[in-house]
Amino acid sequence: MIKENKSENNFDLCKKNKKGILMVHFGTVKEEVRKKTLDxxxxNIAEKFREFQVREAYTSRMIIKRIYKKEEIRKNTPKEALRLMAQEGFTHIVVQASHVINGLEGEHLKDELRYFKDDFQEIKVGEPLLTSPEDYIETADIFKREFGSIEGAVVLAGHGTRHHSNSAYGMLQTVFNMRGMEGFYVGTVEGYPALDDLIPQLRKKGVNKVTLVPFMIVAGNHAVEDINGEWRETLEKEGVSVEVIMKGMGELPDIQQIFVRHINRALNSEEENMGNKKDEILKSI
Structure with a gap:
């Protein structure tokens, strides 16, 4: 649990501190997509936090390998990036992932950070895109501004996961509905709801035109192969006219601003030890 702390944080206590932000991305092989999104x-983070040095890492080892074979560019894993930052004398760092939900990738990242707890004076961790209720509301409003004038239904295609965090997509759909965005639907490529779950809803509403939009940070292989491929073909067989907007969320300045806000929150918050809090309750009896 994160507790807000508006007082001066340790990152500001000494001008001799060497402060860094490690941006962690899943990654993409497509160079042009990297430039438009992850880069x-x-x-943007470097511009907003000029007193910090910004580094990056990719979590997908397969993507790291494919980029190296294709471009001879070696992207670092989070462990490698953190090890280098420790060797370079960084004292205080913020680790901010561009993950959409609090899923398996985020859990694995936190496991990796435990190896470095003694290498830095302080490590802060920013939250994924969809974490607080405000994140869901702000994200819904961004998509309404970007795509609300489109005729027909707008179907957002997320990655999806078997992890319990997949429920985030259902919560986002609820936020859409409660904010009067009945023409917006959320589906997933590898989770629930799948496209097959959405089609009956589209039929019931008499939808004959759909715009598919990747609900992913990058419009990479999933967007090309699954969304612009299988999803488009399936909907067209249903007699639905389909357009695809091949644009990852990472291209949207307002989405990037949510990550800026999460870094600021990490800097001005402290993690609350729930174990100690529970033990304190029982000391009085």
Missing amino acids: SINM
């Missing part, structure tokens, strides 16, 4: 996010 753009990194540059």
Whole structure:
């Protein structure tokens, strides 16, 4: 649990501190997509936090391997990036992932951070895109501004997961509905709801035109193969006219701003030890 702490944080206590932000991305093999999304996010963070040095890491080892074979560029894993930052004398760091939900990738990242708890004076961790209720509301409003004038239904295609965090997609759909965005639908490629779950809803509403939009940070292989491929073909067989907007969320400045806000929150918050809090309750009896 994160507790807000508006007082001066340890990152500001000493001008001799060497402060860094490690941006962690799943990654993408597509160079042009990297430039429009992940590189753009990194540059935006560097612009907003000029007193920090910004580094990056990729979590997908397969993507790291494929980029190296294709471009001879070696992206670091989070462990490698943290090890280098420790060697370079960083004292205080914020680790901010561009993950959409609090899923398996985020859990694995936190496991990796435990190896470095003694290498830095302080490590802060920013939250994924969809964490607080405000995140869901803000994200819904961003999509309404970007795509609300489109004729027909807008179907957002997320990645999805078997992890319990997949429920985030259902919560986002609830927020859409409660904010009067009845023409917006959320589906997933590898979770629930799948496209097959959405089609009966589209039939019931008499939808004959759909715009597919990746609900992913990058419009990478999933967007090309699954959304612009299988999803488009399936809907067209249903007699639905389909358009695809091949644009990852990472390209949207307002989405990038949510990650900026999460870094600020991490800097001005402290993690609350629930174990100690529970033990304190029982000391009085």
